Amino acid sequence: MTAGPGEPKKRYLQYLEVVTGSLEEKKRWRRYKARIKELPEDYRTAVEALERYLMHFGPGDGAVSMHEDLADLFEQSAADGTPIREVVGQDPVEFVEAFLANYPEGQWIRRERERLTSAIDRVTGNEP
Template identity: 50%
Template sequence: MAAKWIEALTGSLEQKKQYRDAKKRIEALPEPYRTTALAQHRYTMYYGGITDGDTLVQIFVDLADLWERASIDGTPIADITGDDPVEFTETYAQAYGGTQWIDKERARLIKAVDDAKKKESRS
């Protein structure tokens, strides 16, 4: 009973566990993969604006998988990120879709303009 109440306030406890596990996996990577993965993680948190917990957790689980595999295989970082790590990270995040905070604001903007047009047409 208490877990449901806590989750209602803070979000899924299972998602938080999965996120923490993925973050630990990233932090355990050998250099230079750790630095790259942590930078990509940080940028995704700022850039992504994703509000859907399942999507966000999946992004970071897959990020851990990606960089673990790269470190095991010895894949050069540039072979993964290409010449533009910003473009790579943004494309990576966009591939997951999910609800973003800006979606709510877009809907709010559209409604405000539509309401204003209706008021204008009545005048």
């Protein structure tokens, strides 16, 4: 069996993605960060604060899509001149939790809550 042109490179990239994650996702993340960098300073600071929060509580899978949606929201708000308080409301935590609720897949906290409930159900004989 002979390897075609580019075959070793393809295998290398496959191995690299196993170790580091999707290269396409990394490219999308860099594009997202570039978009955020272009926002006016106040909007950029707000997005970076939300991003920090989302890094702790957001999904592991699908995180780039979620952040791209956040960038869309703040780019549009900046373009329209919508004040940041009108975007996030009086309680930024309430806003980010509502935003995060749209991305339930991949949330580690959701998986841990399910695991906890399942374990307690098993030991108490209340399995569904």
